Amino acid sequence: MKKVFDTQNLSLFYGKNQALKNINLSIFEKSVTALIGPSGCGKSTFLRTLNRMNDLIPDVSIQGGVWFGDISIYDQKTDVIDIRKRIGMVFQKPNPFPMSIYDNVAYGPRCQRNYSKKEMDALVKEALVKSALYEEVKDRLQRSALELSGGQQQRLCIARALAMNPEVLLMDEPTSALDPIATAKIEELIVELKKNYTIVIVTHSMQQAARISDQTAFFLLGDLIEVEETKTFFATPKDPRSESYITGRFG
Amino acid sequence: MSKFSFRYVIDALLQGITFLFSSISFLTLGAILVFVFNQGWSLVNIDLIRYPYESTTILGAPLEDQNEFCLCEPNITLDPEVFYSNKWGVGFSQGQDLLGQATVQLAYIHPNSPISSLTNKGIEGNEFVLLPEYLIQKISYNDRSTSLARRGVERMINELESSNSIYEIEVITKGGGIGGSIITTLWLIGLTLIIAIPIGVGAALYLNEYAKHSQFANAIRSFIETLTGVPSIIFGLLGVAIFIPLTVATTNATGGNLISGALTLSVILLPIVIRTTEESLKVVPMDYRNASLALGASRTQTTFKVVIPNALPGILAAVLLGIGRIVGESAALIFAIGSIVRDEITLTDKSTSLAVHIYSMMTDEPANIELSSTIAIIILAIVLVLNLLIKFISSKIMKGKLGGVI
Numbered sequence: 001m002k003k004v005f006d007t008q009n010l011s012l013f014y015g016k017n018q019a020l021k022n023i024n025l026s027i028f029e030k031s032v033t034a035l036i037g038p039s040g041c042g043k044s045t046f047l048r049t050l051n052r053m054n055d056l057i058p059d060v061s062i063q064g065g066v067w068f069g070d071i072s073i074y075d076q077k078t079d080v081i082d083i084r085k086r087i088g089m090v091f092q093k094p095n096p097f098p099m100s101i102y103d104n105v106a107y108g109p110r111c112q113r114n115y116s117k118k119e120m121d122a123l124v125k126e127a128l129v130k131s132a133l134y135e136e137v138k139d140r141l142q143r144s145a146l147e148l149s150g151g152q153q154q155r156l157c158i159a160r161a162l163a164m165n166p167e168v169l170l171m172d173e174p175t176s177a178l179d180p181i182a183t184a185k186i187e188e189l190i191v192e193l194k195k196n197y198t199i200v201i202v203t204h205s206m207q208q209a210a211r212i213s214d215q216t217a218f219f220l221l222g223d224l225i226e227v228e229e230t231k232t233f234f235a236t237p238k239d240p241r242s243e244s245y246i247t248g249r250f251g
Numbered sequence: 252m253s254k255f256s257f258r259y260v261i262d263a264l265l266q267g268i269t270f271l272f273s274s275i276s277f278l279t280l281g282a283i284l285v286f287v288f289n290q291g292w293s294l295v296n297i298d299l300i301r302y303p304y305e306s307t308t309i310l311g312a313p314l315e316d317q318n319e320f321c322l323c324e325p326n327i328t329l330d331p332e333v334f335y336s337n338k339w340g341v342g343f344s345q346g347q348d349l350l351g352q353a354t355v356q357l358a359y360i361h362p363n364s365p366i367s368s369l370t371n372k373g374i375e376g377n378e379f380v381l382l383p384e385y386l387i388q389k390i391s392y393n394d395r396s397t398s399l400a401r402r403g404v405e406r407m408i409n410e411l412e413s414s415n416s417i418y419e420i421e422v423i424t425k426g427g428g429i430g431g432s433i434i435t436t437l438w439l440i441g442l443t444l445i446i447a448i449p450i451g452v453g454a455a456l457y458l459n460e461y462a463k464h465s466q467f468a469n470a471i472r473s474f475i476e477t478l479t480g481v482p483s484i485i486f487g488l489l490g491v492a493i494f495i496p497l498t499v500a501t502t503n504a505t506g507g508n509l510i511s512g513a514l515t516l517s518v519i520l521l522p523i524v525i526r527t528t529e530e531s532l533k534v535v536p537m538d539y540r541n542a543s544l545a546l547g548a549s550r551t552q553t554t555f556k557v558v559i560p561n562a563l564p565g566i567l568a569a570v571l572l573g574i575g576r577i578v579g580e581s582a583a584l585i586f587a588i589g590s591i592v593r594d595e596i597t598l599t600d601k602s603t604s605l606a607v608h609i610y611s612m613m614t615d616e617p618a619n620i621e622l623s624s625t626i627a628i629i630i631l632a633i634v635l636v637l638n639l640l641i642k643f644i645s646s647k648i649m650k651g652k653l654g655g656v657i
Contacts, residue, residue: 053545058464085547094539108546111556152584164547234571 004198009064019045022233032199034213041219043202044084047170051087052080073211089163092173094153096145104145108164131159132189151182187212210234218242291624299429303594306426309544311369312419313611321364333358334408340364345404355400356386388421431594432608440577442513451524459532460554478522483583490515490587504599512588524569574637581606605630
């Protein structure tokens, strides 16, 4: 399988606080990689290094390399906008813009160039179909996105990211604010999207990781403890810390 | 048990104090309104806008070819208070001017009256028409002694009736209007907002979006906070020292003018606009910015497409505060424009806002509290109308932006 991301001795500091310690992790094309670990273990921080969202936080310094294909993400010459166009992101809390459903999906493409109405209509429809939301909202595309339920809002955020036609989707605990039914729908969607996209998902739920991911990476206090194919990881964890975490002895 | 009741006493006491203080504040604010309306309501009149501020005195003499008597009855029914002379075809009524002096107002003039048109004895020397709103100051005759307005209308009409030949009539056009000051105030509001809002919003965007945590931004912030506490008369000095010379050098202005006033007000407004806007930018959720950036939007696109639309209510609040400040400002404007009341408003000439108009009225001898209160009512009305207008606009904008929510 082709590597999409490859990190080499990646360390990240918030001021003097080291949040990531020498992480070496490969993420493969058209698969789901789950990042698990207790709160504060650095899994979200790691996710945010992949599309440089940590740039927004003052006082962050990074050592080591993050490779996206053959692009070095933290190279001075790398265009961060280009990176983010190719790597979509979905956040923990559904955060649609206070605009219409249509405008939410069209937002990303519109920032890049002008589209004709026909092109844009097709693009919006495609993204909503891919995120399994189209049937529910097709009659009210011009209504506010804030009228949607939490689960629908989260799928709208996925559609918004898909409208940019990215190669990768980063998901930061996308179901933690949702009820079980909405969660199931999103999980179903993730499995479906895996066919065309590489997905990296941070999750608090080990069941979720076991259900949907192909590869699981376990973080603890900034260290990457273990990375393994999901089935193997949950069946026979190599590291005793992984074992105590998945058996629920801490975390 | 005793502990329990003690708590009730404390609660009742604190609640009582809260209610007492809140009622004191409501009563005080209500009392101001009552005072202003009580004093000024009687003078609220369309004439305030219809007539210019300046009243002019015209000396008129009868036209030579029309010196016959009218001897006519009025063709409309006159008020019982109007005294009518059918020899001359004019009706006078008793009035009182803004200073409380007795005046005689021309209430009615018959079309055939020999004095319906007079020759202006002033420099121009034109013919002019007596209008039923003029005040008659005095009438002098060829065959008897002069009648004066302050001796009352009844005596004047009797003397007029008993005379056969008028020598001259002194009339005063109605003045005291505040139309000029209203226009100046509206100009000031418009110009100042046009200057201060974009600059202030720009500064707030810089502080909150680009330089949020820098030392420089923090220094600027505390500097701005200091400026909000500076008395406005100091800004007035700035206007005199910088903006008046600037406008004199660049326009045909010769002293304080509307533009220098608007510039001075803009400086007063800036700290308020920056702070209010920054507060509204702060409450735009970080999630929106993150989502926009993660979608490959640039920082500028994020600012203009997501942050500013969401901060619009706050920016409009800044506009509202600004209008209040502009309308209410007087000390700085006395310096930066001057306190001369004008009727013809040009941007490069002296004129005065309504607040300074009140100042001029109150520095007159004697102070004119009634008219000042009337102006206060008009200021209240202007502010109220503008506030409602902006709230209306903002609700329209919000509807369009949020697709019906909020």
